[in-house]
Amino acid sequence: MSDRNDEHDELRKVVRAFLEHASPSSEVRRLAETDEGYDPEVWRRLADELGLVGLIVPERFGGAGAGAAELAVVMAEMGRTLLCAPYLSSAVLAPAALLESGDETACAEFLPDIADGSVIATLAVAEGNSDIRDLDAVWTTARADGDRHLLFGTKERVTDGYAAGLLLTVARTEKGLSLFAVDPEAVERRPLPALDPTRKLARVHFDRTPARLIGAEGAAEGAVARVLDLGAVALAAEQAGGAERCLELSVEYAKTREQFGRPIGAFQAIKHKCAELLYEVESAKAAAQDAARLWSAAAAASEQGLAASVARAYCSETYVHAAAETIQIHGGIGYTWEHDAHLYLRRAKSSALLLGSTSWHLERVAADIGLVPTA
Structure with missing residues (x-):
């Protein structure tokens, strides 16, 4: 287990170092104004240099053959920087759909080009x-x-x-x-x-x-449902990564911004906000990692689906709360267009509706544990 944790830590370091240069705030804002919404050169490097575009594609189809645990590490880092790229679509949903279809001919035809980034x-x-x-x-x-x-x-x-x-x-x-x-x-x-x-x-x-x-x-019905569950696991990791970055921004600002001769982080109200966010963010990371672990361990489909919904529901609510509190902690500057806080809030709000709304996932969890009757 420790060897695998070391591998994940190394993967995290490599991806973070790359994204710090490839996805700064200025680039996120620039790409957000385009119709395509991504930089082809960054996409090529993600595929060629890091092998991330084909991360979950089996080696026989030109991919890395990694699992959901590695995918969660990568998605969390992309969530931290708000990477503008078709990663969730082209590196997660599309290859998963082809693989779940069981169509070997289609997989052999389409997956190599998807994995090398030449086809989105x-x-x-x-x-x-x-x-x-x-x-x-x-x-x-x-x-x-x-x-x-x-x-x-x-x-x-x-x-x-x-x-x-x-x-x-x-x-x-x-x-x-x-x-x-x-x-x-x-x-x-x-x-x-x-x-x-x-x-x-x-x-x-x-x-x-x-x-x-x-x-x-x-x-296709069962296959598509499983693809959307895997997508939910990946999205939960991305949300946890974004929430963690919101917490970091809040703590950094609370340490340096002064009011009445003291850093605002010295005031009880700000301490409480940051402490509450720390608890929620760590819980969100744990939920996302647990869901990814079950997928990597090839657990029962029902168990995987439940874990995906638990992670998505909790990570959605945590991310929205973390992004909103970041704006509150930053005060007036947090409400301005020039500050990045609103970019995280927008991502958090929209992600909560992606691949199944929070209410849909909560209802699924409630039905599974017997709080409401199943249809």
Whole structure:
């Protein structure tokens, strides 16, 4: 266990050192103003120099073959710096969807290019105003047309959907939910305004759009649910990392900002805020790490799903609270556009709705432990 902890510590140091130079606040703000929302050169280096883009891709498909524990380490560091990159989409959701499909031919065709960063991929699930975890609300349809399918419908809030070179789309056929690969050039895509400009969202419209079936027809529901659970584990780690950085910013400011001849950290109210945040942040980190550990240990699917929801719910609430308290502790300067505190609050608020709202995850936990009846 200690050897693995040492490996994770070394991975953390390497990723942190890279991101401190590649994702400073000035770069985050610059990329937030673009439609694509990422720097191709940084993305190339993440893939080539660090091997992070193909982190969870098996070695036989050109990846590193790492697990959720390593993914959590990387996501936490990216959360600390608000990295603007399609990592959650292209390095987590898309490869996980291909692997869960069981389609070896599709994996061999798509995963090497995803792993080396030459193709950005994403997963399109949500429709209308429904929660992405409500798979019954998927009404994009796929109709057979010879040896291919044609898609009809609209996907909302597709992460990095505007920059993607491959769209993995969940659609409904006569046999049930199925997964399809779509060329983005064949669809209508439009960037969506978002509270968090550092994570890009898009609307994708299909109108007789040619698509290739991935895996077995009608077999995608369980696979997509597992992909979203893994995404929730990764996102929880990112949230814990962001919350930890908010705490650091607050403590640093409380030590240096003076009022009435003393650092504001000497006042009881600020001490209480920082102490409470420390407890919550450490708990969030533990929840995220525990969820990642269960995934790496190949625990039962039900246990993994429960841990994912526990981590996501707690990390969401912790991150929002930490970001809001950071603004409070910084006082007037924390409310200004020039300060970075609002960037963390925007990321925290938007992440709480990503890959399943906090309420959805809490309801899942409540049902699992018997507080509410299951459907």
